[in-house]
Amino acid sequence: MWHYDAPLREMRFVIEDVLQAPAAWRSMPAFADLDMDTAAEVLAQAARFASEVLQPLNGPGDREGCRLVQGHVKTPAGFAQAWASFVEGGWPALACDPDVGGQGLPQLLNAALFEMLVSANHAWTMYPGLLHGAYETLLAHAEPALRERYLPKIVSGEWLAAMALTEPQAGSDLGLVRTKAAPRPDGSLAVTGSKIFISGGDHDLSENIVHLVLCRLPDAPAGPKGLSLALVPKFLPDGSRNAMVCDGLEHKMGIHGSATCAMRYDGAIGWLVGEPNRGLAAMFVMMNAARLHVGLQGLGHLEMAAQNARRYALERLQMRAVVRPPGASAAADPIARHPAMRRSLRSLQAVAEGLRVVAYQAAMWLDEAHRHPDAGQREQAFARAAFLTPVVKAFATHWGFQGASEALQVFGGYGYVREFGIEQTLRDSRIALVYEGTNEIQAIDLLLRKTLADGGAAFERWLDELAPAATAHDAFGSALSDQLAAARAALGSLRQAQPDDPEAPWRVADDFLMGVGHLLLAWAWARIATAARRCQDDAAWAAERESLARHGVAWVLPQARVHWHRVSAAAPLDEVRA
Known part of the structure; x- marks a missing residue:
């Protein structure tokens, strides 16, 4: 009975009626030709992919998990094929600039897409989750030659990306990062060190994986002011394998289908992104994009939990309600009629609909920050989005986990067993309160x-x-x-x-x-x-x-x-x- 129906009508209501996005699009030349009918068709196609391709892989992927086989990560059955379909549909390029091969659609539609993807299959969505952040980082900070070599493949989704920050002694305090980057005569870097908790550090979905690695150049200042950012690909331009290896996979509470890797770089060849010792400035572009996506994970889990709990409560017969509708039979009632369940179910739905407005507003401000023709409007929109980002990340993920817990209560004992799906949502949703800050x-x-x-x-x-x-x-x-x-x-x-x-x-x-x-x-x-x-x-x-x-x-x-x-x-x- 566990399945996902994308709330397309509610999404369209928020975009068109609450936020009145089509009017805002007309004020931005990049989106001036976009109308709500076109946007609605994009959302409908995304919903089909999420419900028909991704959601059926969610439970099996959780049970199978990822495996490390002779130094190579194997993702659950069907994950690679789903990624190939995603790339063929042009979804990675949705909100990227047409000048680098993107479709040039708003971040607002990309946010709705990722809500659907996470609702259907959080673990699979971890792989493209960092792709847009990597695109923005390279677009803003990489040298032209590096952009030309890597950006088109990232935009198309042919190559995926990973963000390599964390080390055993350096979690939230990135100033403790020890990974070294030694300049080579040809201008490249030799990157040496170990990283942990690297989502998608290795997998079999794409033929190459572009790692963005925080590291230290020789004689760099101590602390965060001495960090640089290097692009380190799994495969080098000549096709040879770079000197990097996945040492192991984390055995996690949830998102088992997402490969969380311990990576080792043994003099791996990379190239500087941005200025020396200014790596955090470049990396924060990627991290801020990732934080909005993590907030959407919370919304996605809440939506998935709420709608499945509601379906179950309307079908599950038990006892008689305190107050019964006129003409109701003398038999047991659906538990959705009981006051305790009504309160929980309506609270979950009310919060999901409210959070959707907040998260989509943040995405809409990002669109204005990048695309509005007036510089003052762009600056104001950027400030609003920056202020909202930590709230969306933390508050939505709090509700994703809290909502999953309350939904499990609706299922009673059945919620505690694997077959009914909600226990996986509870496990999967918990990590979002921890990672990306x-x-x-x-x-x-x-x-x-x-x-x-x-x-x-x-x-x-x-x-x-x-x-x-x-x-x-x-x-x-x-x-x-x-x-x-x-x-x-x-x-x-x-x-x-x-x-x-x-x-x-x-x-x-x-x-x-x-x-x-x-x-x-x-x-x-x-x-x-x-x-x-x-x-x-x-x-x-x-x-x-x-x-x-x-x-x-x-x-x-x-x-x-x-x-x-x-x-x-x-x-x-x-x-x-x-």
Whole structure:
């Protein structure tokens, strides 16, 4: 019974009615010829690929996993064929620049594509997950000759990419990276060192894998200011195998079909990307793109969990509901009629629909940051997207795992066994809270770097931009207005506490991010309700969107008070003792 139906109608509603993206596209010459009918057809084709090709491989791929055979990684049956179909369909090139072989479509559509891919098969989607980030990094920082050699193959998907940052002693603190890069007479580098937790470091999906490796040149300064970025391909331009090897595969809690590799570089030949000792600046282009995709993983898991739990609850008969509809039979009712299940199921759906608005808005701002003809608009959109990125990454992945856990509860004992699928979603979703910068690091980035660094001025301007959605004289306007006031009060408390208690922001950063996440849900639900009231073609469907948003305000949003209270109180923490 476990399967995936892409929520195409809801996706189109968010893109066309809530965010009104087609009007924004007309203001950007690169997208001026794109209309909603064309966009809808792209989404429909993506949905078919996700549900017909990827989703049937999800459970079997989890059970089979990846294997290391004589130094080569073998992915689960069907994964390589699915990748070949993905490349043949031109999907890797969807949001890439036409000048380098891309289709030139918006990041917004790419975000919707990746929501569907992750919903259907997270492990498989790990392989293309870093591809767009690698494309953006090379486009922005690589020398022309390097771009010409590698970018077309990456854009087309003929070659895949891997991001090699982490070492045993250098996880979140990349300043501890030890991998060395020695200049060679021909201008290339000899890269030597070991990396761990490298997603897609080796596999059999593409004929070449382009590794972007953080390393140190001779005499580089210590710490993060001494890091450089090198492009190190699995196969060199002459066709020979580079001096790199997969030493082992991690045996993980979930995403078993994704090859998480320990890689060793034994003087592997590579080329510098960007300036010497400026590798982090180049790498952050890739990491920021990856963080949005990880946020979409959270949304995808939540959507998959919610819709399957809903299907199960409508079919599973058990006991009699407390209040039964008129004319209901005397037999047992579907558990979806029971109050506890109604509350869970509607909360999951309400959050999924709200998060979709937030994540798609981030992607839309990225489109404006790169494509809007006005420089001021581009700068403003980039700042908005940068602010939203850590929230999308952390808050959506929190809900991906939390939602999967609540959905498992709907299945009862059946949820705990393999055959019903939800236990795999729970396992797969958990990693998203950890990689691409843990959620705690995202919270520190949001509060310390992006909010308090300028005394909160940019944050307050951003709150002002959200405020128009709070002007409606209804429950949605009131709820958003309360959240905006709570955010401003929390910021004021932190400003007052910080001079005498410098650690205070660090203690409450997680709660600050969660508070902002709930604020954004309130904003999204207000936008959904407004758009739903404008819908003319299906009044019942539109009313259900507003009803779900109202449920979110009543049953999910109250949790924000806990987070804002903690931020304002900034209670002290004792040391951990043995």
